[in-house]
Amino acid sequence: FGYPLLAREQLDKAKKLDPTAKPLLLEYIRLFTKSEAKLEETFPYVAALRDLYPNDYDSCLEIARFLFLTDQAPIPPIIQTKEDLKAALERLDAEMAVFRQLAKFVLNPEGDLPKVATGKPALPLAYLARCAKAKPGQGEVLYLAARDLDMRGGDFDRWSRTDENLKKPFDLAAQEVYGLVLPLYQAAAKTDDYNVSATTQIPDLLFRMHKYEQAYRAVAAAELVQPGDIGIAKTRLAIAEESKDFEQLNDALAMLDKLYGDITSRLDISAAKRIQDNGWDFNMWLAYQEIQTYRGDDRADVIHALIEKQPEFIELYYLDARHVLQLAPLEENPQRREHLFEVVLKALDKCASMGAYFADWYGLRAAALWELGRFEEAAKAYDRVSEMDKNDEEATRHAAAAREIAAGLYTAEDYEVYRQQLAYGDLRDKRKILRLVVTRAPKFFSAQPLLGKVSFMLGDWETAYGAYAAGHGLEPENLECLDGAARAAMRTSRLEASLKYFKTLNELEPDYQGCERWIGIIDWVAGGGDSRKTAFERWLESQSSSTAPTARVKLLEEAILLENDFAEVLVELAGIERVKRPRIAENYLNRALQTARDDETRAAAHRERGRLFLSQSKVSQAISEFDAAFALVKGDGT
Numbered sequence: 001f002g003y004p005l006l007a008r009e010q011l012d013k014a015k016k017l018d019p020t021a022k023p024l025l026l027e028y029i030r031l032f033t034k035s036e037a038k039l040e041e042t043f044p045y046v047a048a049l050r051d052l053y054p055n056d057y058d059s060c061l062e063i064a065r066f067l068f069l070t071d072q073a074p075i076p077p078i079i080q081t082k083e084d085l086k087a088a089l090e091r092l093d094a095e096m097a098v099f100r101q102l103a104k105f106v107l108n109p110e111g112d113l114p115k116v117a118t119g120k121p122a123l124p125l126a127y128l129a130r131c132a133k134a135k136p137g138q139g140e141v142l143y144l145a146a147r148d149l150d151m152r153g154g155d156f157d158r159w160s161r162t163d164e165n166l167k168k169p170f171d172l173a174a175q176e177v178y179g180l181v182l183p184l185y186q187a188a189a190k191t192d193d194y195n196v197s198a199t200t201q202i203p204d205l206l207f208r209m210h211k212y213e214q215a216y217r218a219v220a221a222a223e224l225v226q227p228g229d230i231g232i233a234k235t236r237l238a239i240a241e242e243s244k245d246f247e248q249l250n251d252a253l254a255m256l257d258k259l260y261g262d263i264t265s266r267l268d269i270s271a272a273k274r275i276q277d278n279g280w281d282f283n284m285w286l287a288y289q290e291i292q293t294y295r296g297d298d299r300a301d302v303i304h305a306l307i308e309k310q311p312e313f314i315e316l317y318y319l320d321a322r323h324v325l326q327l328a329p330l331e332e333n334p335q336r337r338e339h340l341f342e343v344v345l346k347a348l349d350k351c352a353s354m355g356a357y358f359a360d361w362y363g364l365r366a367a368a369l370w371e372l373g374r375f376e377e378a379a380k381a382y383d384r385v386s387e388m389d390k391n392d393e394e395a396t397r398h399a400a401a402a403r404e405i406a407a408g409l410y411t412a413e414d415y416e417v418y419r420q421q422l423a424y425g426d427l428r429d430k431r432k433i434l435r436l437v438v439t440r441a442p443k444f445f446s447a448q449p450l451l452g453k454v455s456f457m458l459g460d461w462e463t464a465y466g467a468y469a470a471g472h473g474l475e476p477e478n479l480e481c482l483d484g485a486a487r488a489a490m491r492t493s494r495l496e497a498s499l500k501y502f503k504t505l506n507e508l509e510p511d512y513q514g515c516e517r518w519i520g521i522i523d524w525v526a527g528g529g530d531s532r533k534t535a536f537e538r539w540l541e542s543q544s545s546s547t548a549p550t551a552r553v554k555l556l557e558e559a560i561l562l563e564n565d566f567a568e569v570l571v572e573l574a575g576i577e578r579v580k581r582p583r584i585a586e587n588y589l590n591r592a593l594q595t596a597r598d599d600e601t602r603a604a605a606h607r608e609r610g611r612l613f614l615s616q617s618k619v620s621q622a623i624s625e626f627d628a629a630f631a632l633v634k635g636d637g638t
Contacts, residue, residue, distance in 0.1 A: 004031060004034070004035045007027075007031050008031065011024065011027055011028055011031065020048065020052055022049070022052070022053055022056065022058070022059060025045050025048055025049045025052075025053075025059075026049070026058060026059065026062050028042075028045040029042060029045050029046060029049065029062050029063075029066055030062065032045070033065070033066055033069055033070075039070060042066070042070075046063055046066055049062065049063060050063055050120060054130075055130050055133070055134060056134070057130075057131050057134040057135050060127040060128070060130040060131045060134070061127070061128070061131050061140065061141065061144075063127045064124040064125075064127040064128045064131065064144060064148075065124075065144065067122065067123070067124040067127070068124045068144060068147070068148050071124070074155055076155075076158070076159040076162045076163075076166070077091075077159070077163075077166065079163050079165050079166065085165050088166065089169055092156075092169060092170065092173055096173055096176065096177075098116050098123070098125075099125070099149060099152070099177060099180060100180065101114045101116055102114060102116065102117060102123075102125040102126060102128070102129050102145075103125070103145065103149055103180040103181075103184065104180070105117070105129045105132060105133075106125065106128050106129055106131075106132045106141065106142065106145045106184065107132075107142070107183055107184055107187060109129070109132040109133045109136050113129060113130065113133050114129060117129040117130055124144065124145075124148045125145055125148055125149070128141050128144060128145045128148075137187070137191075138191075139188050139191030139192070139193045139194035139198075140193065140194065142184050142185075142187045142188035142191070142194070142198075143184075143185070143188040143194045143197060143198055145184050146181050146184035146185045146188060146198065146201070147201075149177055149180055149181045149184065150177075150178075150181045150201070150205065152177055153173075153174045153175075153177030153178045153181060153208075154174070154208075156170045156171075156173045156174035156177060157170070157171070157174040157208065160174060174208075175209060178205060178208060178209045179209070181205060182202070182205060182206070182209070185198045185199075185201050185202050185205065186198070186202070189202070195225060196225045196226055199218075199221060199222050199225050199226070200222045200225070200226045200229060200231070200232060202218045202221075202222065203215050203218040203219040203222050203232060203235045203236075203239075204231065204235045206218050207235055207238055207239055207242070210242075212239050212242055212243050215235065215239050216236075216239050216243075216248065219232055219235060219236045219239065228258075228259060230256075230259055233252065233255045233256050233259055234256070236248070236251065236252040236255060237249070237252035237253070237256065239252075240252045241285070241286060241289070244282040246272070246276050246282065249272055249285065250269075250272065250276075253265070253268050253269045253272055254269070256268070257269055263360045266358065266360075267315060267318065267319075267358070267360075270315055270354070270357075270358065271285070271288055271313075271315040272285060274312075274313060274314070274315060275288075275313075278312065280310065280313075284310065284313070287306055288306070288313075288315070288316075290302070291303060291306070291319060296327075299323055300320070300323055300324075303316055303319055303320045303323065304320070307320070314350065314351035314353065314354060315351065315354070317347045317348070317350040317351040318347070318348070318351045318354060318358075318361065318364075320347045321343075321344045321345075321347035321348045321351075321364050321368075322364060324340050324343050324344050324347065325341075325344045325364055325367060325368060327340065328340035328341050328344070328371070329371075337371075338372065341368045341371045341372050342368075342372070344364065344365075344367075344368040345365065345368050345369070345372075348361060348364060348365050348368075355384070359384070359385050359388035359389040359392070360385075362381045362382070362384040362385045362388070363381075363382075363385050363395065365381045366378045366379075366381035366382045366385065366395070366398065366402075369381060370398070370402060370412070373412075375402040375403070375405045375406035375412075376402070376403070376406045378398075378399075378402040379398075379399045379400075379402035379403045379406065380399075382395045382396070382398045382399035382402060383395075383399050385399075386399060397446075401415050401446075404443075404444070404445075409441060409443040409444060409445075410437075410440070410441030410443065410444040410447075411440075411441070414437050414440060414441050414444060414447070415444075417433060417437055418434070418437055418444070418446060418447050418450065420433075421433060421434055421450060421454075422450070427454050427457055427458050428458065430454045431451065431454050431455055431458060431460065431463065434447055434450060434451040434454060434467075435451065435463070437451075438451055438467065438470070442470065443474060445471060445474045445475055445478075448467045448468070448470045448471035448474065448481070449467065449468060449471045449478070449480050449481055449484060451463065451464075451467035452464045452465075452467035452468040452471065452481070452484045452485075452488065453484070455467060456484065456487075456488065459544060459546060461488050461491040461492045462488075462492055464484065464488040465485060465488035465489055465491075465492050465494070467484075468481050468482075468484035468485035468488055469481075469485045469488075469489075471484075471485075472485050472501070477508055479505060479508060479509055479512055482501050482502075482504055482505040482508070483501075483505055483512060483513050483515065485497075485501045486498045486501035486502045486505060486515070486518070487518075489501060490518075490522060490536075490540070491540055493533070493537070495522055495525060495526045495533070496526065498518075498522055499519065499522045499523060499526065502515045502518050502519045502522065503519060506519060514600070516598075517598050517600050517601075520597050520598050521536075521568070521597070524597055528563070531562040531563060532562070532563045532566075534562050535558075535559040535560070535562035535563035535566055535569070536559075536563075536566075538555045538556070538558050538559040538562070539555070539556065539559045539566065539568065539569050541555050542555035542556050542559070542572075553573075553576055556569050556572055556573050556576070557573070560573060564591075565591075565595040566595075567591075567592040567593075567595045567596040567597065567601045567605070568601055568604075570588045570589070570591055570592035570595070570605075571588070571589065571592050571601065571604045571605050571608055573585075573588050574586075574588035574589045574592070574605075574608050574609075574612070575608055575611075578608070578611060578612050578615060579615065582612060582615070582616065585608075585612055586609070586612060589605050589608055589609045589612070592604075592605040593605045593606070599632040599633060600632075600633055602632050603628075603629040603630075603632040603633040604629075606625045606626070606628040606629035606632070607625070607626065607629040609625040610622045610623070610624075610625030610626040610629065613625060
């Protein structure tokens with residue numbers, strides 16, 4: 001099914017041979033379900049399977065899965081008259097009668113199949129009852145029955161909140177359905193295949209059944225079989241909040257922080273600790289959590305109302321600062337926008353003690369100071385973020401940028417444009433924009449190697465050379481700029497400059513990116529005549545990813561005609577000729593071994609000779625060649 005069109009073609013061929021074969025119909029349904037085919041295309045196969053194999057285990061299970069996956073979300077009853085209410089309750093009673101019969105039969109399939117499971121039902125449970133009759137106690141049947149009923153119980157639960165007239169009957173129905181679901185999950189959890197899946201569903205089900213102590217114990221069991229599950233951790237938190245138990249709350253928040261490890265999870269721990277340390281009521285935590293459900297001005301109003309009630313709750317000032325910082329960039333009026341950033345700083349001043357343990361306090365402060373043009377202060381704030389969170393590389397970059405902006409090397413607008421070019425996008429557009437940036441701000445170091453990298457990827461060697469060379473001029477010991485300038489220089493026939501850059505690079509970082517080999521190659525090229533230099537240019541051109549295979553061969557052949565002793569080219573040509581012209585390939589490799597100037601090229605020649613001998617079933621000779629290659633270059637895993 002990784003190739004659904006091919007799979008469909010094969011099934012259509014099989015259909016001509018035997019259109020009613022059970023395996024064929026099963027695979028059609030599986031393919032269509034996985035490919036999200038239209039119902040009208042799939043249903044004829046479902047109907048055929050139902051009519052031809054009405055009590056077959058595999059057929060009924062596949063039909064049940066199909067019905068479960070394609071079931072349309074039901075709409076709650078609309079109650080406008082007493083007759084509407086009566087009809088809704090009568091239907092509820094009828095559905096509950098069916099659910100009771102089928103759920104109990106799937107769990108314990110004794111006696112005759114319930115009448116509601118016969119004929120042509122459109123209910124997954126009916127077909128699962130047939131499966132249970134054919135093969136009792138199957139985990140896949142028990143689990144799917146539980147999931148189907150669980151969803152229907154959830155529907156009833158939601159509907160109980162849509163109309164006051166539906167509240168009691170549908171709430172009772174939901175609880176009864178959940179009661180039918182629980183033993184199905186428990187039975188499925190005893191099977192090998194569905195132990196984890198079923199066990200992890202039980203805590204949330206018990207929570208919805210308001211059995212909080214049992215749910216808490218079920219969470220512990222679920223975490224044993226599925227550690228690190230977000231859903232289980234959220235259920236743990238929900239249980240703690242319903243139980244109003246601070247100890248459980250701390251455990252739940254610690255687990256969520258372990259899984260998320262983000263600003264919000266750490267802030268929640270801080271807020272919960274403050275509430276407990278001050279002896280405030282648990283409802284303060286619930287009110288704090290409810291803030292997340294509000295948006296825009298409503299959120300600000302709720303935060304301020306809670307601050308008025310509990311001014312010592314300093315995490316609220318942090319939330320206020322974060323909320324205003326999110327709104328400020330949307331403000332079109334410059335004076336109003338500046339005022340909002342000042343509001344952020346004032347709110348942070350009121351929770352300044354959080355800066356001792358909460359890195360993002362400095363993060364918000366730095367962001368506001370940046371927007372206000374106070375770059376020196378922003379740099380110091382970003383430094384504190386970096387010190388407190390060693391993994392926050394963005395803060396380190398922002399700190400450096402803030403200092404460079406303060407020094408007048410470029411503007412904040414230039415930096416933002418540069419940052420946008422770090423994302424995926426059209427390389428030509430990036431080159432155009434970065435050229436403008438470095439023209440406006442030639443001392444903007446980070447933009448120079450980025451322009452070099454983009455230009456290199458485009459094969460624009462002149463621009464790449466200019467950018468890397470400019471970057472080297474700004475930071476003479478930057479390895480990336482030295483390496484880029486050296487490689488761009490050799491592609492623009494600046495061999496002396498390339499050799500100089502590579503030698504400087506090698507002094508700073510021995511054999512950085514294989515520079516020692518390039519020093520040898522360029523030294524050899526520079527010591528030859530024009531034909532050797534032209535051969536070198538042809539070879540470099542052949543290495544480009546944009547060069548077509550046929551053009552690459554032609555370039556390599558031209559290079560070897562110009563310079564017979566070009567070992568690197570000889571090895572590449574041998575690899576091309578290995579299959580069709582092995583004798584010529586062997587001659588190339590023999591000559592490459594005679595003329596190679598470094599161990600890497602010698603190893604490449606031995607490795608290619610090993611492949612040649614292996615293709616000729618000369619295993620012992622191939623092994624000798626691979627051993628020789630490995631002896632020369634120990635780090636070569638091939």
